[in-house]
Amino acid sequence: MSLAGWLIALAVGVAMGILRTLPDRRLAAVGTLYVVIFRNIPLIVQFFIWYIVLPELLPKAVGDWFKSLAPVLQFYTTSILCLGLFTAARVCEQVRSGLNALPRGQKAAGLAMGFTLAQVYRFILLPVGFRIIVPPITSEFLNIFKNSAVASTIGLLELSAQARQLVDFTAQAYESFIAVTVAYGLINLSVMYLMRWLENKTRLPGYMGAK
Numbered sequence: 001m002s003l004a005g006w007l008i009a010l011a012v013g014v015a016m017g018i019l020r021t022l023p024d025r026r027l028a029a030v031g032t033l034y035v036v037i038f039r040n041i042p043l044i045v046q047f048f049i050w051y052i053v054l055p056e057l058l059p060k061a062v063g064d065w066f067k068s069l070a071p072v073l074q075f076y077t078t079s080i081l082c083l084g085l086f087t088a089a090r091v092c093e094q095v096r097s098g099l100n101a102l103p104r105g106q107k108a109a110g111l112a113m114g115f116t117l118a119q120v121y122r123f124i125l126l127p128v129g130f131r132i133i134v135p136p137i138t139s140e141f142l143n144i145f146k147n148s149a150v151a152s153t154i155g156l157l158e159l160s161a162q163a164r165q166l167v168d169f170t171a172q173a174y175e176s177f178i179a180v181t182v183a184y185g186l187i188n189l190s191v192m193y194l195m196r197w198l199e200n201k202t203r204l205p206g207y208m209g210a211k
Helices: 002-021 025-040 043-057 060-068 071-100 104-112 117-132 134-154 159-170 173-202
Strands: none
Touching (some): 002 071, 002 134, 043 060, 043 071, 043 134, 071 117, 071 134, 104 117, 117 134, 134 159, 159 173
């Protein structure tokens, strides 16, 4: 669930981050509005909005189709979308910060060489910007795994909810929650190791963190 949500977060977050750095104020306003909405509504409230409110606002045929799905599929789909779009607002800010941290001369040089603005972003700004935001992006990647625990509020039996269910079945609270803690720790350590490897492989001389 977290990995699927992360794919949405990365795709939407990068797109919105680019919009926020464009010279067109209308497009930049779209990105800003997205961040304002998704960052200022608590995650638990967004879960309830996606699961309870949104199906009622959709066209009746679509809403009825969603309600006819198996409960587990409803919980799972809602959780992926909610986690992904919530995290995308945070990824957007990381991408925006990374692009704004680059020297303005890079964009000017690309345009002076005859590149279009889209080509400047694709071949010059984004390849460098992505490299310098690996550390903060790692934090967001870890957060989406931890935030997945909130999905239990709408009924999804994710990792922490399964631990509570184990307590009900076995009455072994310590063992159940220690196992969950170890699982979260292993996931986070694996992510940190992977992202540290990626950071070392993509470092550029002269930029933050480079050797």
